[in-house]
Amino acid sequence: MIPVDLADYTGSFSEYTELRVQENRSLNVSLVNGDVMSNSVSTVSGVSARTCSSGFWGFASSPLIDDESIRGVIAASTRNSRFLSSREKRDGSPLPSRPGSCSIDFSTGKPRLSQKDIIRFMKDIDAMIRDRYGRIASRTLSLQLLDMEKSLVTSDGSSGYTMIPRSILYVSMSTERDGEPVQLMDVHGGRGQFEDVFSGSEELGSKLEELYGQLMRKAEGVHPETGIKECILDADLAGILSHEAIGHTTEADIVRGGSVAGDYIDMQVASSLVTLVDFASEALGETCPVPVYMDDEGTVAEDAVIIEDGILRRFLHNKESAAFFRATPTGNARAYRFSDEPIIRMRNTAILPGKSKLEDMIGSVDDGYYLMKPSNGQADSTSEFMFGVVQGYEIKKGRLGRAIRDTTISGVAFDMLKTVTAVSDDMKWSCSGMCGKKQAIPVGMGGPAVKCMMNIGGK
Amino acid sequence: MKDRADVAAFSLEALKKAGLEKSECTLRYARRDELNLDSGEISLLRTTDDVSLAMTGIVNDSEGSISINKTDRESISDAAARTLEMAVSSEPDAANDISPNQPVREFEKGPEAPDLDLMYERMRGFLEFTREKYPSLILEQVILDFTRVSKYYMNSNGVDLRSRRGWYSFTPMFTSKEGRETSSFNYAGVSMSDLAEDLRKCGTIDTLMSQSTEQVRSMEFSGKFMGDIIITPDCLDDFIQLTCMYLSDYPMIKGTSIFRDSLDSRIADPCLTIRCMPLSEKMASTYFLTDDGFAAENSTIIEKGILKSFLLSLYGSNKTGKARALNSGGAFVVEPGEQSLEDIVSSVKRGVMLCRFSGGMPSEGGDFSGVAKNSYYIEDGRIRYPVKEIMISGNIRSLLMNIRGVSRESVNFGYSILPWVRAGEVAVFGK
Incomplete structure (x- = not known):
């Protein structure tokens, strides 16, 4: 969870300024023919400031989210915009402003699943493909989860907090025709954390069936006329x-x-x-x-x-x-x-x-x-x-x-x-x-x- | 912790303490100063600091990886514990491994800090040059940046590799417009160790901007023919990347690569030699460490038409039983040929000078098709006119086998060195 309230720092703004603290959390699990080829998580967070001085923009960021760093990026961003405004001339007409505030959180209310549960979900889907479809030459599953959490404050009076997650599962099957690989992929999931988007591997059964059927037809397919x-x-x-x-x-x-x-x-x-x-x-x-x-x-x-x-x-x-x-x-x-x-x-x-x-x-x-x-x-x-x-x-x-x-x-x-x-x-x-x-x-x-x-x- | 190497060492120790049998960490510090020009005006100066710490651990042949961008002791210890949790949650795979013991190495290349005033001067000079020489050209976005990266790789086999690199990159993107006539956008990219030269003289930038201004009068083409394409250096990197895609881990492990059984076999015309040269002194933005914990070495992918190397990681190598690549790809150098570009053009009966390719992902079987952008129609050995709305299609395998010439002229982009390549038997069709 990132700091939500950045209001204390607005006193450090000397130009038009946006101050944002953000954390992106991602998970990536890939299975190729049943083997776990990727099993990783990533957390990337930090603070950035963007400043406008006489129509010129400065930007600075730091991975550290503490008082010194936050004040540091505000100062560095201001310095950058002034570096340009001291050398260039431009009509620095005021920026339009439609300020507001928001607090939006799409985090799941359900208990979070463990990494083992998630890998089991993937293995179950892989097993369904392996066991049900005889003409599959290779199968690839890739799960990509992303949480984007942001806090923002601006010099023209906006402040906001959002946590927008996304959970996407890619399922790819390949077959062969005359020794040549033919592949088809389907995508499942959408907005929300894993627990809210996927309820179990069996729910995908009919979609796997459909993908396999489409792949078999594609394998017998023709090149279109130009x-x-x-x-x-x-x-x-x-x-x-x-x-x-x-x-x-x-x-x-x-x-x-x-x-x-x-x-x-x-x-x-x-x-x-x-x-x-x-x-x-x-x-x-x-x-x-x-x-x-x-x-x-x-x-x-x-x-x-x-x-x-x-x-x-x-x-x-x-x-x-x-x-x-x-x-x-x-x-x-x-x-x-x-x-x-x-x-x-x-x-x-x-x-x-x-x-x-x-x-x-x-x-x-x-x-x-x-x-x-x-x-x-x-x-x-x-x-x-x-x-x-x-x-x-x-x-x-x-x-x-x-x-x-x-x-x-x-x-x-x-x-x-x-x-x-x-x-x-x-x-x-x-x-x-x-x-x-x-x-x-x-x-x-x-x-x-x-x-x-x-x-x-x-x- | 006193210095950055201590952070890497502490991370490795944390993984060991957490209970991981094999472990590795890659610590990367990057600072970037970026000067932006938007819509024809200098607009933004951006300074970003970032750090990434990637920790991987193996226990009972099961692997887990975590990446964070914090380097305090508490964050690292938490990440090490999470790495163990990730590993024990996974499935055993005997192909999971870390690189073996190697001599301690430290590499350095390029300047340590940018000259911001000179960056500004060069950008301003470029802007004034284009305004004067190409008044119909709009600089949509231009980025001149300096990046410095310090990287530390350590693993539980005693590997300790370090590198520091610094380089400038310049990427202009532009469109030309006369009244309501608009060219396709085009862009160029170059990397360099210093800013000694005017930016317009780097790579093919001036040529591409000049072409852009005449491409507002591009012509449609009707009909279809089988002919030649001359792939320009700006476009060749894309086709090499497409070829390398079939040599990499995923298609090789899946067993679907069209080149999976072609090592030491002919896959291209003998006039084609492609090397990966990450240690080349001729290029500014190359690398020293591979993604899987080795000191990078130069390698040959295709030698006189013969496939000499796949692009497999340590995992891909263990999985397929084929040799690991000596590097992580990229830094392509295509050996120049013996013909001049002029002779290559004059040898084309009917074809297209392919300057940019906007194509769909090629199929697993190697079929590709897409739109020829910023390109020119060639007939009877002469470049006739810029074309629009034409498509080309072919197959990577037949394209490589039907290469009919490589120019003796090359362009050094600072990240690759590439000539013009002529290939035959490509379908070209207009409306």
Whole structure:
């Protein structure tokens, strides 16, 4: 548990200042073919201060959390900002302020399980795979738990405490076809500590069955045809599309860096079926996978509607970019470790559900693909994107056909979104996302299924 | 405790007292001074101190590891007790081990402290240069930093290895924009021991910025063909990393690596030689200690097309029965070839100069596909125009076997030294 009240140190602030104490606790257990290949825990904590002097920022951090260190990072941060402000000139217009306070703790109320219990959980799942599925050449399980605990105080009057945990289990199975390995992975878990997220290994039985079935179909699968095809992107792919291809291009620092989104504000960038929101803490009546109540600049977090009925409405801001664009900050400045400065990040980004049924959407495609699971994704300032696809099916005359092997899809988001002709009425969140912009950080991505035209990379 | 080595020694003793039969600890102190330029303006000076103490213990062949960033006696003793708890909670595996006794070694490289005033001067000079020479180029984010790391590795077999390293890194990221025409973003990274040279002259930075300004007029390409790609030094590191992925612990232990039975066999054209050179004096940001407690040595991964080494850790080696890698990978040096880059380009009938690759994770079978970014179309031996929205696909195994030339020119990035490499039989397709 980290110190919660940093109010005593506000008297040491001489410039605009944020003071944050943070502890990240992580656990990683990996099993490869039943052997424990990784069994580790990590605790990383410390204090940081960020200061703004005449429009220039200073930052300093220390792993020690005591009175001397806290005062030391405040002084070092101030020194750094003044190093720059004494050499450079800039319009140091005041930063917008939306202060508040919060105290949020998602710690479990249940008794904590021991490391032995957790490894037993993993071994039981591994044994289920080994005993039930004969054609598995290798199996990998990886459990990654992360608790992020933060205390924050700012010179403009914000203070907050949050403890946001996440528990993710990756299950991967491989088989062989003609001597070549074929792999498929599934991800389970989400917000919360292990005890609140997983109740027992047996609950995953049906999901393992499904993964094995999908893998067997993939092993018999074909490479997709290259070229532009009519596709149904399932929720996981719609989520990564929302995050990578649209979300990043609308982050205000990327906009200032030349993103095409800078030219499109209040313009039609998508089909009118598309509304895309970066949710803060709640979406459609549910707590988000990565809830943010107050960001690391002390701004009270609220939802940011990026695209509304196909019109680009706003960018995502920290205080500095909000001042530049004369916009309201919505709590998108986030830092991963105590030693990271807050930068503009998404939180939980999703296209809102529409009115179509997934079955009808598939039924309406004559010759195309149903693309289900991504591996990784990247996007560009032009909004051109690329996603790896590791699970999908052909659609022939409105019916699912053969599975496809690993491929890549690409397109220009602000072109591709205009080809959206249907959005399904359901919604799924992907809870395992880690965004890699400068610092890795957990993000939520989600959405319904989307019907659109997409460029498929085959063989 | 008097000094940092005492902290490492105390940690090892704490693990022993806790009851662990075999134990090791890695203590790492890092300080980083980082000057940031955002949206075309110098914006942030950042100073971070960090420490990490990784403690691993083995009891009855069961292993547990813990990492903390505190070095007081109480925190270390608690961590040692937790390490024991982790180990006894795990499952026995005879492959768990620590490195054997080696001579005590101490290594040093690079400056001990940054010159902050010079960092500022160099950054300001770079900013003024780009504003004047490339007015359509936007510096989205530029980071110039100095990192110094002191590392101590000790284990219960008597190993005592220490290193201190210091180096500068420079990473500009940029996009060009003319009206509503926007290039793809691009970036470069270099490491250096000092700031003697203007930043724009480091690595390929000036070339990439110049290319960026012409890439606002990139053209689409329609159709599909099988052709050559010339992988630039900026992009080659990614392809080497992809290749090395198949040589590392996870796919080798799982038995799914496409190269698992290929040691001492031909996996690439004879013109390709790849070495890992962590001890090279030519590169600024290399390393001396491996992750598994050995003094790093230089090694050859592929020699004239023959696979000479896997990239297995001590655990991976014990698990597979194959030799442990002499280092932790990286610090790649690809031997230059005999052709000039000009001759390589002129020998391409139809293909792409691949300057950046945005690709999906390759399959376990080696298939890869992705978007060719910041790249150029080549036809009849001439670079024709910058392209956009084109994809390439292939297979790592066939790519390596179809390498058709390596340039005699190389670029020293300070963390790798790489030439241009031409490979054939790659599918290229546009809209």
